Amino acid sequence: MSGAELAWPLAQQGCWAAVATLGFSVLFNVPKYALPYCALIGALAYVVRAGLMNGGIGIVLATLPAALVIGVLATALAQRFAVSGVLFSASPAIPLVPGSYAYKAVMGLVMVADSPHLEHSGDLLLAAFDNGIKATLIILLLSFGIALPGLVWSSFRRAN
Amino acid sequence: MPIENPDTSSLPAPRPPESLSVVVDLLVHTGSLLLQHGADAARVETSLQQMEPGLSIDRIDAVVMSKTILLTVTRQDAHHTRVARVPIVGINMNILNEVEQLLGLFQQGRVTPGQLEMLLQRIATLPHNYSRGVVVVAVGLACAAFCRLFGGDWAALAITAVAAAMATWVRMWLNRRQVNYFLVVLLTALTASLVASSALWLSQTPQSALTAAVLLLVPGVPLINASVDILHGYISAGMARAITSLVVVLGIALGLGIVVRLFQVKL
Numbered sequence: 024m025s026g027a028e029l030a031w032p033l034a035q036q037g038c039w040a041a042v043a044t045l046g047f048s049v050l051f052n053v054p055k056y057a058l059p060y061c062a063l064i065g066a067l068a069y070v071v072r073a074g075l076m077n078g079g080i081g082i083v084l085a086t087l088p089a090a091l092v093i094g095v096l097a098t099a100l101a102q103r104f105a106v107s108g109v110l111f112s113a114s115p116a117i118p119l120v121p122g123s124y125a126y127k128a129v130m131g132l133v134m135v136a137d138s139p140h141l142e143h144s145g146d147l148l149l150a151a152f153d154n155g156i157k158a159t160l161i162i163l164l165l166s167f168g169i170a171l172p173g174l175v176w177s178s179f180r181r182a183n
Numbered sequence: 184m185p186i187e188n189p190d191t192s193s194l195p196a197p198r199p200p201e202s203l204s205v206v207v208d209l210l211v212h213t214g215s216l217l218l219q220h221g222a223d224a225a226r227v228e229t230s231l232q233q234m235e236p237g238l239s240i241d242r243i244d245a246v247v248m249s250k251t252i253l254l255t256v257t258r259q260d261a262h263h264t265r266v267a268r269v270p271i272v273g274i275n276m277n278i279l280n281e282v283e284q285l286l287g288l289f290q291q292g293r294v295t296p297g298q299l300e301m302l303l304q305r306i307a308t309l310p311h312n313y314s315r316g317v318v319v320v321a322v323g324l325a326c327a328a329f330c331r332l333f334g335g336d337w338a339a340l341a342i343t344a345v346a347a348a349m350a351t352w353v354r355m356w357l358n359r360r361q362v363n364y365f366l367v368v369l370l371t372a373l374t375a376s377l378v379a380s381s382a383l384w385l386s387q388t389p390q391s392a393l394t395a396a397v398l399l400l401v402p403g404v405p406l407i408n409a410s411v412d413i414l415h416g417y418i419s420a421g422m423a424r425a426i427t428s429l430v431v432v433l434g435i436a437l438g439l440g441i442v443v444r445l446f447q448v449k450l
Contacts, residue, residue: 039328046325049313050351051221051404052277107283110276113221113404118329122401123394129429129436166410 029077033070040069040118048114057110060100065115068092072119082121083160089119090168098172112169121161128155200239201296203263206256209296210234210243211267212303214252216282221274223408224248224417230286237289238296249423273358274404281306315355322399323348329398335391342382346396350375354399368431372397372438380442389448393439400435402428 044065048058068089075085097112131151138144201209210231217227224247231245231254239258246253250271255264285302288294294302313321326347327340335343354371362370375396382392406428412421442448 036332039331042328043325043332046321046323046328047403048276049321050274050318050325050399052275052312054277054280054312105284107280109222110280113274113276113407116407117403118332120401120403120406122398122403123333125401125406125432126397126436126439129432130440133433133436133440162406163410163414166407167414169407170411170414 033074033077036073037066037070041066043118044115047117051114053110053114057100057104057106060096060111061114064093064096064111065118067096068115069118083157083164086119086161087164087168090116090165091172093119094169094172097169098176101173102176108173116165116169119161119165121158124154124158124161128152128158131155200258203240203256203258203261206238206240206258206296207254207263207265209238209300209303210245210254210256211252211265212300213282213286214245214247214254215267215269216303216307217279218247218250218252218269219272220278221276221404221408222279223411223415224420225411225415227252230283233286233290237292247417247420249420249427275311277312278306278309281309319348319351319355322351326395326398330391330395333391333395335388335395336386338386339382339388339392339395342379342386343392343395346375346378346392347399349378350396351399364427365430365434368400368434369438371400372435373441375399376439376442380446380448383446383448393443393448397435397439400431402431405431 041062045058045062048061053061071092072082072085072089075088076082093112093115097108097110097115100111101108128151131147131154135144135147135151138147213234214227214231217230218224222230227247228245231243235243238256240256241259242257244255244257250269252267252269253264254267255262282303285294285299285306289299311318323344323346327344330340330343350371353374354367357367357370376393379392379396380389382389386392405424409421409424409428412418412424
């Protein structure tokens with residue numbers, strides 16, 4: 024596959040991720056001037072994760088670089104506008120939150136209650152745990168990756 | 184709304200320190216404003232500690248939990264304690280940013296404690312940047328974008344937008360009436376998935392519509408805050424947020440599950 028064939032779907036995904044980020048920015052009452060930056064960061068982070076997943080990296084590990092992208096850009100913009108970094112990091116993180124994994128995990132557990140056969144329950148439990156572990160680790164890496172650049176920056180500034 | 188720099192020349196030069204109960208109220212007000220609009224426990228505590236030098240007190244001991252702030256201030260051998268229950272209002276980045284900016288000015292000594300209280304009141308009553316209608320449409324479009332990312336066709340995308348917008352409206356309506364949070368999630372998820380189930384007849388990819396329409400309920404910021412709290416060592420605050428988020432996800436799964444069962448869909 025050529026580079027362009029790979030890049031086109033990624034660019035489309037980036038645009039949709041930007042729309043999703045914008046929607047949640049409005050819900051979170053982010054000031055208007057910050058909206059374009061949020062959309063851009065949301066798109067970039069989503070494209071980084073999708074690109075890495077296309078390259079064969081699992082969703083859990085691929086979330087860390089994407090979260091670092093959010094953290095670095097949010098920290099830089101927070102300096103530039105002299106505002107709090109959360110303005111630029113909260114809504115871009117939303118498209119990376121493993122919502123469907125989390126409710127597939129819970130749904131799996133609910134389905135165990137409904138299943139008459141032990142073997143079938145075993146499969147359901149395994150699927151539920153698989154989704155649950157992925158969801159938990161993605162959330163942990165996501166918050167760690169977003170927070171890290173800000174922590175490094177503030178301790179670097181204190182050292183000077 | 185930017186906060187105007189107060190004219191420092193008009194300040195009385197050596198002012199008597201505020202009484203401890205005023206100081207405690209000021210700190211609790213600041214902390215509550217941050218906590219109820221979606222700040223994590225570490226951010227709340229750091230902000231409170233930053234205020235210590237400006238209030239001429241010796242020590243602040245704060246315990247921040249998911250919906251409670253316990254606070255003791257000490258000046259010489261006197262101390263004052265307050266336990267504050269903090270109603271969670273919802274995520275509001277504008278207020279978080281304004282409070283943080285204000286605390287920055289306070290640290291630089293450009294705002295007196297008396298002015299701080301007044302400016303905090305003003306931040307608390309700031310109007311939302313976007314009207315209810317705009318929020319409803321924006322969340323609808325956001326969920327439609329998720330539907331597209333899950334591989335939905337254009338019909339599924341349109342249905343998701345309508346379903347999510349209606350669900351957002353229902354959620355706001357229920358929240359204004361202070362309905363129990365689990366019930367709000369359940370009813371909102373039911374609305375979203377019932378409307379989205381029309382995709383079963385109108386779209387080739389009904390699953391994407393059903394999955395995306397309930398995504399407005401996923402507690403993204405609380406989940407991230409839970410993990411931030413735990414990583415900072417605020418285990419009780421973090422666990423409380425994590426369990427609350429889990430219950431919310433359970434509510435989503437139940438609401439969606441009822442509709443899936445009703446129409447015998449395979450997700």
